[in-house]
Amino acid sequence: LIHWHRSLESTNSTARLLAAGGADEGAVVVAESQSAGRGRLGRSWDSPSGVNLYFSLVLRPQLPPGRIPQLTLLLAVALHRALTLLDGELRPAIKWPNDILVGGRKLSGILCEMQSEADRAHFVVAGIGINVNQAGFEGELDGTATSLRMETGRTISRPALLASVLNHLEPLYDRWQQEEDDLRFVQKELEDNAFLQGRTVSVERMHGTLEGTVTGIAPTGELIITTPDGTPCRVASGEARLRK
Numbered sequence: 001l002i003h004w005h006r007s008l009e010s011t012n013s014t015a016r017l018l019a020a021g022g023a024d025e026g027a028v029v030v031a032e033s034q035s036a037g038r039g040r041l042g043r044s045w046d047s048p049s050g051v052n053l054y055f056s057l058v059l060r061p062q063l064p065p066g067r068i069p070q071l072t073l074l075l076a077v078a079l080h081r082a083l084t085l086l087d088g089e090l091r092p093a094i095k096w097p098n099d100i101l102v103g104g105r106k107l108s109g110i111l112c113e114m115q116s117e118a119d120r121a122h123f124v125v126a127g128i129g130i131n132v133n134q135a136g137f138e139g140e141l142d143g144t145a146t147s148l149r150m151e152t153g154r155t156i157s158r159p160a161l162l163a164s165v166l167n168h169l170e171p172l173y174d175r176w177q178q179e180e181d182d183l184r185f186v187q188k189e190l191e192d193n194a195f196l197q198g199r200t201v202s203v204e205r206m207h208g209t210l211e212g213t214v215t216g217i218a219p220t221g222e223l224i225i226t227t228p229d230g231t232p233c234r235v236a237s238g239e240a241r242l243r244k
């Protein structure tokens with residue numbers, strides 16, 4: 001079921017309410033604009049009206065909570081496939097854990113929010129923002145964000161792109177729920193299209209900063225960073241900053 005709205009504060013918030021009210025898995029909330037679109041780590045998501053895609057899915061994965069963070073990368077694979085099919089020259093890259101970049105600029109972001117109160121069935125709201133037909137960006141987004149229109153010179157059908165993302169996600173999601181071995185079935189695709197692969201990054205962790213070269217993505221979805229002394233370290237969450 002697709003719920004379409006002209007304007008919402010955040011499709012993630014509306015989807016969360018629907019899910020808490022018992023909405024079936026697969027419900028989709030779409031908005032033409034958002035007044036309080038959210039990004040990861042407390043950031044906001046710029047959501048001008050009528051040009052881009054902002055949507056959230058209600059999912060009820062039958063998996064232990066520890067595997068839920070893998071969903072972000074699974075969505076990234078679905079997005080990557082849909083975008084590659086849309087335009088073979090686009091060459092989108094997956095920036096662990098939740099961005100799709102083109103030419104080093106952000107095209108799309110994913111925000112998964114999990115609800116896991118002990119007395120209720122847990123659910124996940126998976127929010128996706130894609131810059132589709134936006135003509136340009138201002139301020140701090142100028143130079144760091146991009147859109148499909150800016151990259152391809154074409155106006156892209158938003159309903160067709162939404163349908164394509166959902167159609168690519170469905171078989172991936174089903175397979176993921178049946179897999180014993182986490183994300184191994186898409187590990188090569190994640191690594192081959194990883195923006196950070198082979199780059200030097202730093203990640204803030206509880207015990208300080210970890211610095212090293214990204215050498216892979218583990219089947220669990222963790223980022224593998226190999227430190228200068230050759231030790232591979234796994235990072236489960238956070239943000240990897242590129243070092244020059």
Ligand code: BTN
Pocket residue numbers: 009010011012013034036037038039040041043045053054055056098099108109110111127128129130
């Ligand atoms: C990020 O890159 O930090 C994640 C951005 C996620 C934005 C989408 S737009 C639809 C959904 N509703 C929100 O409020 N956020 C997500």
